Amino acid sequence: MDYTIFAVAVFVVALLVFGGVFLIRPRRPGGGADQPTDEGQGATATATAEPEAPEKEAEPAERIDVTEGAEHAPPAEPAAPEIETPPPSAGRLVRLRARLARSQNALGQGLLTLLSSDKLDDDAWDEIEDTLITADIGVTSASQIVENLRTKVKVLGGRTPDEVRGLLREELLAQIGTDTDRTVRTGPHGDRPGVVMVVGVNGTGKTTTTGKLARVLVGDGRSVVLGAADTFRAAAADQLETWGSRVGAPVVRKDEGADPASVAFDAVSRGIEEGADTVIVDTAGRLHTKTGLMDELGKVKRVVEKKSQVDEVLLVLDATTGQNGLRQARVFAEVVNITGIVLTKLDGTAKGGIIVQVQRELGVPVKLVGLGEGPDDLAPFDPEGFVDAVLGDAEED
Numbered sequence: 001m002d003y004t005i006f007a008v009a010v011f012v013v014a015l016l017v018f019g020g021v022f023l024i025r026p027r028r029p030g031g032g033a034d035q036p037t038d039e040g041q042g043a044t045a046t047a048t049a050e051p052e053a054p055e056k057e058a059e060p061a062e063r064i065d066v067t068e069g070a071e072h073a074p075p076a077e078p079a080a081p082e083i084e085t086p087p088p089s090a091g092r093l094v095r096l097r098a099r100l101a102r103s104q105n106a107l108g109q110g111l112l113t114l115l116s117s118d119k120l121d122d123d124a125w126d127e128i129e130d131t132l133i134t135a136d137i138g139v140t141s142a143s144q145i146v147e148n149l150r151t152k153v154k155v156l157g158g159r160t161p162d163e164v165r166g167l168l169r170e171e172l173l174a175q176i177g178t179d180t181d182r183t184v185r186t187g188p189h190g191d192r193p194g195v196v197m198v199v200g201v202n203g204t205g206k207t208t209t210t211g212k213l214a215r216v217l218v219g220d221g222r223s224v225v226l227g228a229a230d231t232f233r234a235a236a237a238d239q240l241e242t243w244g245s246r247v248g249a250p251v252v253r254k255d256e257g258a259d260p261a262s263v264a265f266d267a268v269s270r271g272i273e274e275g276a277d278t279v280i281v282d283t284a285g286r287l288h289t290k291t292g293l294m295d296e297l298g299k300v301k302r303v304v305e306k307k308s309q310v311d312e313v314l315l316v317l318d319a320t321t322g323q324n325g326l327r328q329a330r331v332f333a334e335v336v337n338i339t340g341i342v343l344t345k346l347d348g349t350a351k352g353g354i355i356v357q358v359q360r361e362l363g364v365p366v367k368l369v370g371l372g373e374g375p376d377d378l379a380p381f382d383p384e385g386f387v388d389a390v391l392g393d394a395e396e397d
């Protein structure tokens with residue numbers, strides 16, 4: 001009996017030892033502990049499927065902590081980029097005027113030719129009005145311009161090209177408004193930074209504008225912190241980080257899907273801590289129901305205001321989208337108190353009249369215009385510079 005028990009015990013121990021060795025050995029190639037080595041071996045097909053599984057499982061647990069932390073650490077940071085010194089804002093529209101002239105000149109030349117024709121009959125005036133409407137200036141403004149021009153031309157009698165240009169210039173400027181305050185308020189208040197919220201539908205150039213505006217401010221000698229509160233797409237935050245790193249502006253971001261208001265709050269806190277002059281918060285515009293949009297933008301603003309007042313809410317509109325852009329503008333204007341408009345992609349459309357229409361609709365001035373994809377292709381809007389470019393009076397190239 002004893003021998004039987006002893007024999008069974010020896011057999012069990014032997015089985016365990018043999019089985020243990022056998023079981024441990026095959027795990028090595030794909031096992032958790034060896035994972036970094038395997039990963040380093042790179043992309044060769046079949047073996048990669050297994051090691052990836054434990055890695056993915058481990059990630060979310062770590063990421064939750066990161067979400068709560070101040071910033072998202074980029075995975076493998078490349079060598080720090082060289083910090084650029086962008087040009088100041090002054091004189092930018094002059095530099096970009098040739099580009100404006102190129103896109104808007106057909107409108108100006110079309111109007112000047114019609115106005116200079118010998119016979120200014122009803123058909124000619126209708127054509128002038130149609131040309132203005134085609135340029136998205138809006139029906140009300142177009143008919144006002146035509147009415148005023150008709151009266152002035154009658155009084156004038158004969159018309160020299162200079163006189164015609166002068167009349168048209170005057171009318172266009174009157175519609176755009178020369179005495180409007182177009183200052184972008186970015187200044188700090190004591191020890192608190194100025195806060196700018198950038199809103200608008202994605203694809204209009206919102207993130208690009210946030211980055212370009214940071215460059216404008218840094219070019220003017222300001223220190224800037226950026227908040228990547230468009231958390232719908234991680235790529236938007238990556239994009240902003242690239243903009244920020246080029247001018248040495250820190251970017252506060254969190255994981256995709258994080259609460260935009262908390263990103264904005266942290267960005268403003270960081271701005272205060274660092275004694276920055278301005279915090280620019282890029283928000284998401286992807287919510288196509290008005291209630292969702294209202295809730296989100298309202299919350300971002302309220303939360304930011306716990307830390308500092310919001311000085312500017314800039315609405316970014318794509319000039320090439322015409323009536324669609326105007327519809328977007330109306331929705332945003334209903335949900336948030338817009339203080340200025342940034343009209344992007346003016347280099348890509350002849351319909352610069354949208355400036356007049358959007359200002360008239362929203363009662364808010366165009367403060368900045370985007371004139372290209374280059375990093376410094378954002379300029380403070382200047383009505384005279386714009387109209388001179390439309391009328392083909394661009395001296396610089």
Ligand SMILES: Nc1nc2c(ncn2[C@@H]2O[C@H](COP(=O)(O)OP(=O)(O)OP(=O)(O)O)[C@@H](O)[C@H]2O)c(=O)[nH]1
Binds near residue numbers: 205208230239370371
């Ligand atoms: N030609 C031209 N392109 C512009 C201008 N502003 C922005 N863009 C381009 O428009 C595209 C969209 O810009 P984004 O800044 O990514 O647009 P967004 O609204 O932030 O959209 P998301 O990136 O999806 O958040 C990019 O290719 C920009 O380079 C402009 O003034 N002129």
